[in-house]
Amino acid sequence: MVTVRFLCQFLPQKIPIWTWYHVPRRFWSCVVIDKTICQENTGSSEDQSKSWIKTRKKKQHSLPPKPANDHLPWEERLADAVTPLWRLSYEEQLQPVLGGYRNKSTFSVNRGIDGDPKTVGFYVGTGKGRNIVCVRSDHLLNMPEKHKEVARFYEEFIRQSPLEPCILFHEGGHWREITVRTNAVGSTMAIVYFHPQNLTEEEIQPHKETLVEFFTHGPGAACQLTSLYFQESSMTRCTNEQSPYQLLYGEPYIFEELLGLRFRISADAFFQVNTSGAEVLYRTVGELSKADRSSILIDVCCGTGAIGLSLSKGVEQVIGIELIEQAVQDAAHNASLNGISNCDFRSGKAEVVLPQLLPSLDSAAPLFAIVNPSRAGLHYRVTRAIRNCTSIRRLIYISCKPDGEAMRNFAELCCPPDRQKKLLGDPFVPAVAIPVDMFPHTAHCELVLVFER
Ligand SMILES: C[S@@+](CC[C@H](N)C(=O)[O-])C[C@H]1O[C@@H](n2cnc3c(N)ncnc32)[C@H](O)[C@@H]1O
Structure with a gap:
């Protein structure tokens, strides 16, 4: 059993009732929440789980x-x-494919069980508790062997390097995380994150060269990297604009196929970490969208365009909004790569772009919105713009953390009109919730929620 927290009854005039809804794992792709009653739609369970399992089997590494x-x-x-x-x-x-499903893993560097500060793996413990230990991940079930292999060789590399690891930003050191991305045809992109501290470009250069040498002609050549990137980052996360991803070796992009479409993915761009799971997710979204050919689909937080592009055939136009510049460029490229001409991808913060965009579209055509924010949920201005746009009668909210910040968004969408908060449009009501298990062996899932009004 897993626990998924939803809004199962949210009548606008009443105080919301939040419900902890226990869903047996085998029904994760077929839970339907009625406006007033929670019910398990076991009727369609067999078909849905079969298609889920089959898609996984087909696309995964087996x-x-x-x-x-x-x-x-x-x-x-x-x-x-x-x-x-x-x-x-x-x-x-x-047979479901449950192991090694991740196409992207990020490994940290820190003190290992044996005290070696140049250990590559995942943290156990907390910074607050001052008890962090970095544990190698060779036994973890959810990542493929290739990711573990690159992590092992990165550890070997940094142990040979005269530079120290960056364990705490303010305490110096340079070698930081490594991200590994793979696709279904075996391409492997590695991104090494490096804290420059006080080093000059000239001082960093020889270390980049040693890194390339190690992964192209040294022991790391066993990884057969197709791309090696390097980012000098003095913050936890830097965009390409804040600190460029430097291609040290190989191909600039990794490509992935999904629902018959081909996607170019840049180093800075998001792509769902479970590719075959994403197919199930997007197919589910497509079935729930009920969009008609005359409608305009607004794809909020669109990443490399996967949702909008996969639904583009069924609508008049797709407008995607995305913060990360490289992802927007990928999305536009992916449209032409797949011969799709009715998609327009705009870069910027959704909270800035959407409030300007929606009033200009309000009466043009039926609008339909899909939002798929990161864990932080949507900015208040985004939910307010959607709520106040009367043409949007149906909204799909895909949440990777429905019991986190997304809850605030659900309340903003569904509460009674509130003049003070400028939430003036009719409230939405949650109609359907379908969890998709994209992360076997973990408690996480993606939850697809349909809101109507
Ligand atoms: C969970 S991903 C979803 C991407 C895409 N829908 C997909 O399925 O591949 C969330 C995306 O939201 C973007 N994002 C985060 N904050 C944003 C903001 N304020 N405005 C627009 N996009 C944002 C991230 O860069 C990321 O690409």
Whole structure:
């Protein structure tokens, strides 16, 4: 059992009732919340879980990524194209792939169990408790072997380096985290984060060269990196504009396929970490959207454009809004890469762009919004702009942390009109909630909520 917290009944004139709703894991993709009653829609459970499992099986690492097949007989090549799972028994096709599903992992550097400060892994303990230990992650089930291999070699590299690790920002040191990104065809992008402290560019240069040498001709060449990036970052997280991602070696982008579309992903851009899980998520969103061909879809926090692009065929126009510049460029590129011409991606903070955009669209065409913010939820100005835009009758909110800041957003969307807070439009009512398990072996899930009014 897992616990998912929802708003299960939220009548505008009444005090909201929050409910802890216990959902057995096997029903995670088929929970329907009625406006007033919580009910498990077990009727559709079998079909939905089958398609979920099947998609996972198809796309995950258990199948070799598109091997060259020109040596095979024509009949076999046709079978591969039309029925790509034909080599597996049906029972095997239905087996969920639960291990190594992550396409992106970020490893930290800190003191290990043996006290070595150049240890690469994940933290156990807290900064507040002053008991952080960095533990290697070779045994973790959710990340693929390739990510662990790169982490091991990065540890070997920094142990050889004369530079110290950056354990606490104010205490000096340089080597920080490493992010590893992989795709279904085995491309591997690594991004090394480095704190420059007081070093000059000239002083950093030889260390970059040693890093490239290690991963191209030294022991790290075993990782077969397709891209090696380096970012000099003196903050926890820097965008490309704050401190450019420097391509030290290889391809500038990694590409991923999802729902028959091809996506270019830059070093700074977000992409869902479980690719086959994301297919289920976006398909679920597509089914719930009920958008008609004349409508305009507003894709808020659109990343590299995955949601808008995958739904673009069914609507008149998609307008995506995204904060990270590289992701916006990817989204625009991904539209043309897939021959899609009705999408317009705008860069900026949604809280700045949306309040200006919506009034200009208000009566143009039926509007429909999908929001997919990070854990911090939506800025108040975003929920207010949506709430006050009367053309938006239906909204899909995809939350990776529904029991966090998103709760504040749900209240803003559903509370009675409030002049003081400038929440003037009719309140929304939550209609459907479908959790999608994108993160096996963890308590997290993505929750797709439909709000109507
Ligand atoms: C959970 S991701 C979703 C991305 C995309 N919908 C997808 O499925 O790939 C959240 C995205 O919101 C973006 N973001 C965060 N804060 C934002 C803001 N204030 N305005 C616009 N976008 C923002 C992040 O850069 C990130 O790409």
